[in-house]
Amino acid sequence: MTGASEACRVTPRPGLDEHGFIVREGSLARVPPAFRPVVGAARDRAVDVFGTRLHSAYVYGSIPRGTARVGQSDLDLLLALREEPTETDWASARVLDRALDNEFEQIDGAGTLLVSRAQVLSALERHDLGWFVACLCTPVHGEDLAGHLPRYRPDSLLARETNGDLALCLPRWRRLIAEATAPGAPPGAVRARVRGISRRLVRTGFTLVMPRWDGWTSDLHEMAEAFAVYYPEWGPHMREAASLGQEPSDEPAVLRSFLRSHVEELGQWLSEEYARVHGVKAPRPASA
Known part of the structure; x- marks a missing residue:
């Protein structure tokens, strides 16, 4: 009976769980040792810059996937603010990016994407920005908005x-x-x-x-x-x-x-x- 059950079990497709949903691809555990100081500094400085206006912070791309290459990979950040980002916020984000890029030789550039909590959870962004946060972003600070979003299939x-x-x-x-x-x-x-x-x-x-x-x-x-x-x-x-x-x-x-x-x-x-x-x-x- 056990053998029959095993034979009938469907092997998950790449990047999907046994139910056919996309699995979140990154985690802090996968960050290569060389990039851990970069992620830590980015998190701490984002908190310093945006303070209580920062709802949650995420890193995405090759660094949380564990495939980053020293001196060749860039640092990708997504910051969800409690309110809509302002021009001042964007200017602050660019300053943050330049500071990280200048300080850490491990990365080839840094880029910060600013969004609002309401935007991530909106019906319009449910299958774009919402999916991106839930499946491609790794939380490093604050409440993870993925808990408010559905599971996603590659449809x-x-x-x-x-x-x-x-x-x-x-x-x-x-x-x-x-x-x-x-x-x-x-x-x-x-x-x-x-x-x-x-x-x-x-x-x-x-x-x-x-x-x-x-x-x-x-x-x-x-x-x-x-x-x-x-x-x-x-x-x-x-x-x-x-x-x-x-x-x-x-x-x-x-x-x-x-x-x-x-x-x-x-x-x-x-x-x-x-x-x-x-x-x-x-x-x-x-x-x-």
Whole structure:
């Protein structure tokens, strides 16, 4: 009888539990030793800067997943405030980012995302920002908002609400690429654009096929390979984007070439195919 039960048990898909829900991918226990002082400093300084206005703080990305590389990985923070973030809050966050980046050689940049508690828990953000906090963010301070959010499956609704707005990104990417490759652009601008745009393209390609693949991963190369199973003709483009997202280039020529091959070609096709398969993400207020 036991043998029959074992034989009938369904093996969970990657990133899912036995019931088919996405498992929270990071934890403080997985933070590599070299990055623990960085996470501790980020937490303490966020509390110092925002005080009682800070509801909860999270770290996300490669550091809590345990895959960060010293000198190459960035520090990603999400701070949920009790009220809507102000311009002053955003300015304070940028100061915090620069201080962390300058002090800790382990990281290649720091980025802080500011949100409000109400925004995370809103119906509009339930399958985007809410999912992001519940599944991709690791709490380091305050009440974990995941306790107020549902469990999530890798379905078409989640795909639509997370990345169904790629068409809106393309014009902005063209402008950012032009600014980063223009004379007098600040140091690191090319590298930042290559990394950010590449990662977004790969994640969008993955979530396009996520319901069919029936699982979850945040590994860029795994995402690209999952995408290539269903769209092999675009596989080389997506694999190149994954490589650039992992190891971005500082060369303006690479970014200009990337504009032609990935933004104009892959990006345009991907936005149209995404809308056809999953629909378009619910519109956000203009101020969002």
